[in-house]
Amino acid sequence: MVKDLAIRTCGLLKQFDKHIAVNKVDLEISAGEVYGLIGPNGAGKTTLIRMLATAEEPTAGEIYIFGHPLHGDRNNFHLKRCLGYLPDNYPLYEELTVWEYLDYFARLYRLQQPHRHRRLHEVLELIQLANKRNCLISTLSRGMKQRLSLARTIIHEPILLLLDEPVSGLDPIARTQFREIIKLLREVGMTIFISSHVLSDLEQLCTSVGIMEFGYLVESAPLEQLYQRLAHQQILISTLGKQEELLEELKNHPLVKSWEVTNSKNTIKVDFSGNQEDCANLLRSLVQANIPITQFHYTQEDLETVFLKLGHKQAS
Amino acid sequence: MIVNLIDKIGDWNPQLMREIQGRLKVIPVALTCFLSFLTQLVIFLYQLREFPGDKYPLSGTYCLEYSVYQQQLEQISQKIDQLNREIAFLKNTKNLERVSEITQQLTQLHAQQQQIDNYLYGSNQFCPLDRINIQLWWLEHWHYIFISLSIVFVFTLLVAGTYLLINNLAQEEHRGTLNFLRLSPQSEASILIGKMLGVPILVYLAIAIAIPLHLWAARSAHLSWSHIFSFYIVLIASCCFFYSAALLFSFFRFFWNGLEPFLGSGAVLIFLIVTTNLALRNSAIDWLILLSPSIIFREKILFLENLQFFYFPVGRNLLGVLAVYLLNYSLWTYWIWQGLKRIFQKPNAMVLGKGQSYLLTTCLQVIMWGFTCQDLKIYCHEWYRYSPDCLHEISFSFEESFPLIVFLNIVFLLGLIFVISPRRQAVLDWARYRHQNISHSRLVWRNIWWQDWIWFEKSPSVVAMAINLIITTIPFLILIVVAAILNWNLWLNKIGQDKAILAVAFYITWMMIYATLAQRMLLLKTPKRSLWAIASVAMVIFLPIILLTVLGIKPSKAPILWLFSTFPWSAFKDSTTPTIFIALFVQLSILILLNLELLRQVRLSGESATKALLAKR
Numbered sequence: 066m067v068k069d070l071a072i073r074t075c076g077l078l079k080q081f082d083k084h085i086a087v088n089k090v091d092l093e094i095s096a097g098e099v100y101g102l103i104g105p106n107g108a109g110k111t112t113l114i115r116m117l118a119t120a121e122e123p124t125a126g127e128i129y130i131f132g133h134p135l136h137g138d139r140n141n142f143h144l145k146r147c148l149g150y151l152p153d154n155y156p157l158y159e160e161l162t163v164w165e166y167l168d169y170f171a172r173l174y175r176l177q178q179p180h181r182h183r184r185l186h187e188v189l190e191l192i193q194l195a196n197k198r199n200c201l202i203s204t205l206s207r208g209m210k211q212r213l214s215l216a217r218t219i220i221h222e223p224i225l226l227l228l229d230e231p232v233s234g235l236d237p238i239a240r241t242q243f244r245e246i247i248k249l250l251r252e253v254g255m256t257i258f259i260s261s262h263v264l265s266d267l268e269q270l271c272t273s274v275g276i277m278e279f280g281y282l283v284e285s286a287p288l289e290q291l292y293q294r295l296a297h298q299q300i301l302i303s304t305l306g307k308q309e310e311l312l313e314e315l316k317n318h319p320l321v322k323s324w325e326v327t328n329s330k331n332t333i334k335v336d337f338s339g340n341q342e343d344c345a346n347l348l349r350s351l352v353q354a355n356i357p358i359t360q361f362h363y364t365q366e367d368l369e370t371v372f373l374k375l376g377h378k379q380a381s
Numbered sequence: 382m383i384v385n386l387i388d389k390i391g392d393w394n395p396q397l398m399r400e401i402q403g404r405l406k407v408i409p410v411a412l413t414c415f416l417s418f419l420t421q422l423v424i425f426l427y428q429l430r431e432f433p434g435d436k437y438p439l440s441g442t443y444c445l446e447y448s449v450y451q452q453q454l455e456q457i458s459q460k461i462d463q464l465n466r467e468i469a470f471l472k473n474t475k476n477l478e479r480v481s482e483i484t485q486q487l488t489q490l491h492a493q494q495q496q497i498d499n500y501l502y503g504s505n506q507f508c509p510l511d512r513i514n515i516q517l518w519w520l521e522h523w524h525y526i527f528i529s530l531s532i533v534f535v536f537t538l539l540v541a542g543t544y545l546l547i548n549n550l551a552q553e554e555h556r557g558t559l560n561f562l563r564l565s566p567q568s569e570a571s572i573l574i575g576k577m578l579g580v581p582i583l584v585y586l587a588i589a590i591a592i593p594l595h596l597w598a599a600r601s602a603h604l605s606w607s608h609i610f611s612f613y614i615v616l617i618a619s620c621c622f623f624y625s626a627a628l629l630f631s632f633f634r635f636f637w638n639g640l641e642p643f644l645g646s647g648a649v650l651i652f653l654i655v656t657t658n659l660a661l662r663n664s665a666i667d668w669l670i671l672l673s674p675s676i677i678f679r680e681k682i683l684f685l686e687n688l689q690f691f692y693f694p695v696g697r698n699l700l701g702v703l704a705v706y707l708l709n710y711s712l713w714t715y716w717i718w719q720g721l722k723r724i725f726q727k728p729n730a731m732v733l734g735k736g737q738s739y740l741l742t743t744c745l746q747v748i749m750w751g752f753t754c755q756d757l758k759i760y761c762h763e764w765y766r767y768s769p770d771c772l773h774e775i776s777f778s779f780e781e782s783f784p785l786i787v788f789l790n791i792v793f794l795l796g797l798i799f800v801i802s803p804r805r806q807a808v809l810d811w812a813r814y815r816h817q818n819i820s821h822s823r824l825v826w827r828n829i830w831w832q833d834w835i836w837f838e839k840s841p842s843v844v845a846m847a848i849n850l851i852i853t854t855i856p857f858l859i860l861i862v863v864a865a866i867l868n869w870n871l872w873l874n875k876i877g878q879d880k881a882i883l884a885v886a887f888y889i890t891w892m893m894i895y896a897t898l899a900q901r902m903l904l905l906k907t908p909k910r911s912l913w914a915i916a917s918v919a920m921v922i923f924l925p926i927i928l929l930t931v932l933g934i935k936p937s938k939a940p941i942l943w944l945f946s947t948f949p950w951s952a953f954k955d956s957t958t959p960t961i962f963i964a965l966f967v968q969l970s971i972l973i974l975l976n977l978e979l980l981r982q983v984r985l986s987g988e989s990a991t992k993a994l995l996a997k998r
Contacts, residue, residue: 082809118564169395
């Protein structure tokens with residue numbers, strides 16, 4: 066059971082002077098999951114991620130990576146090879162070329178030839194920088210540098226990836242590219258722990274999320290469970306006929322909780338408590354009632370709304 | 382081929398490969414080669430400018446004629462001596478006729494002497510070209526070239542090398558790239574050795590280019606291969622030591638950002654300049670002088686023949702001298718690496734653990750007392766060897782080394798205070814969470830609270846400093862007892878055994894006051910707490926002495942004032958034992974008060990937030 070957990074922390078605590086940055090966090094992340102950590106600035110996300118990456122020593126508590134305890138007083142060579150850590154700031158050796166930089170880190174992580182050569186090509190293809198391999202790092206754009214940093218993080222094929230605000234400061238195109246790479250890494254089975262402010266990205270990538278506030282982990286659950294528990298399902302219905310007829314039908318349906326007429330006159334937003342089968346039944350009943358339906362769109366509240374709904378209001 | 386070589390190096394040590402890749406570029410390499418050749422040429426030409434030509438003076442060292450005239454002069458001098466003695470004898474006999482005859486002869490001899498002198502040292506007299514000993518000139522000048530190149534090697538490698546290393550580490554730390562190296566599965570030794578070999582690679586290149594001329598000069602000067610290679614071995618060992626020290630230095634957070642490379646390499650430069658002109662003193666400071674490779678420039682290593690360690694003559698042959706050098710370097714390099722390993726992995730950790738500090742202090746004592754125990758006849762100049770002032774007494778070297786040992790120990794312990802005293806965060810963590818963080822090995826001891834004070838690095842350093850002080854004091858106490866029993870002619874016996882023991886007690890008390898004060902200041906909330914700690918300790922040490930000196934109060938005039946200062950020993954001669962006791966009692970009281978305050982602060986730090994809230998703090 067413990068072996069299946071990629072990360073387990075018990076009472077993890079980090080104190081800076083009298084300020085407790087991470088407060089008794091008990092975290093469990095299964096292998097193969099993509100875990101998103103959200104929370105305002107200063108909630109302790111970066112400190113938590115740094116402790117998991119062995120970059121920071123916990124004040125108290127224990128960390129287990131794939132069942133192995135992480136000891137601050139040892140070198141943890143084996144565990145370091147399992148980990149890939151991308152911090153929020155990503156210093157690079159500007160005077161090296163892309164290839165030299167990746168080759169250097171591949172060697173630091175003890176990749177041997179010919180595997181090293183192959184892996185370098187694979188990674189360059191993955192981050193779409195193969196054509197820039199001989200360029201100096203100083204000549205790359207910010208998005209490219211970010212992707213290069215990600216390449217450095219995954220060069221040794223870690224099984225646990227820790228990404229701290231990986232898309233902050235990137236333009237929408239660079240963000241999309243970055244997201245696509247993460248999806249590919251998820252598909253090859255890496256466990257990914259990612260902290261981000263961009264909740265729409267996390268929504269698309271994560272299987273579980275955790276919410277941090279004032280150093281506490283206040284929520285930690287699979288995304289599906291969180292939606293089930295907290296997200297309202299909504300249906301957008303448009304009709305060519307009279308709005309009143311549609312409203313009449315909806316009032317009579319037991320699973321319709323409330324409704325709201327939107328700006329466009331013939332479209333109604335419905336709060337619906339049933340499952341997808343009930344949703345199909347509702348559509349059928351409307352059609353049978355001869356209402357000329359032009360749009361029937363099933364949707365649910367996004368992660369941002371859920372996050373705000375939870376009422377955690379630590380100021381950033 | 383070069384690419385393959387770099388690739389192989391990269392497989393062995395990726396860090397070295399990275400440093401080489403960044404540095405071995407065409408322009409820097411070309412410039413290095415040019416500078417190296419230029420330096421060699423300048424040294425060679427500088428020596429060559431003294432090459433004896435057709436205007437070489439007759440009195441020159443290499444003129445063969447000179448020795449002929451010198452011989453004549455000696456003969457004349459002997460004759461003059463003989464005649465002078467005869468005159469003195471004849472004057473008593475009043476044989477005036479013979480006296481005037483001899484006086485005439487003397488005048489002639491003086492005239493001859495003057496003539497030869499004028500000829501020999503006259504400005505127009507040159508040595509005939511075929512009478513110049515060119516072979517000897519070359520032999521000696523190759524030796525000068527060898528020594529000049531050796532000096533250039535030592536200064537370039539150590540000063541430029543330490544500068545480059547400190548600068549490189551400071552840049553990596555500033556950029557934040559060092560953290561990635563820490564997180565990689567490479568050992569700290571691999572990364573740091575890569576740095577040591579790679580960062581000064583251009584300096585190595587410059588030296589490597591000059592090695593053929595260095596070897597040629599040495600062989601032409603008829604130096605043996607063993608002498609030449611012992612120079613290289615000592616040079617390599619010194620590089621290991623100074624580069625390790627430079628790396629450790631660069632990990633310290635200083636208040637003067639950006640100046641570290643100049644400070645570090647400047648300190649090395651001053652050390653080398655000072656030790657270049659310093660001979661071994663056959664005393665406790667020898668280990669420090671032996672850390673400078675500059676001693677090996679001088680003529681031959683044989684001048685260390687008097688060097689002893691616990692009376693064992695280690696300097697008698699080249700192998701022994703080499704062993705002393707290497708063991709000395711290895712020991713201190715080992716200790717530097719103990720600190721490097723810790724601080725590389727955890728930049729906020731203490732440079733040394735408490736347990737390690739006890740071992741280091743013991744090591745230092747063994748080394749200092751080892752070099753103190755040397756035979757003393759070397760202190761007597763050959764002329765005075767048989768005079769009664771030149772006592773071949775065993776206590777002589779103790780007399781010589783005693784102040785040195787005290788001084789070195791005080792400097793060492795003051796340094797140690799800052800090396801092993803934990804900063805505020807560590808003490809807070811320890812005080813608040815120590816009950817949660819008991820590891821398995823410490824579990825056995827968890828009921829014995831003082832184990833933490835002795836061994837655990839995050840606990841305040843007061844107990845550990847006391848143990849270190851005791852370690853430094855044990856040899857003194859043994860010496861006091863032995864000197865009394867054997868009735869050595871030592872100042873210890875002159876001031877009396879009771880005062881000597883009191884002097885040791887003062888030493889312990891003062892050092893403990895400094896340690897407690899520094900630890901208390903390191904618990905301050907201000908981020909500049911280290912600066913405050915250093916400033917307050919320095920003020921306590923120097924302010925009373927400066928005040929007393931400025932006011933012109935001498936220990937003999939007001940011994941009581943001096944007894945309460947940081948240098949109470951100066952007033953021992955003029956104070957009675959009860960007065961000294963009272964002064965000691967007052968200082969002990971200050972120490973106890975300081976420790977009570979420290980304990981209170983630690984207890985406060987260990988309180989939970991709830992407890993602090995309930996107590997309205």
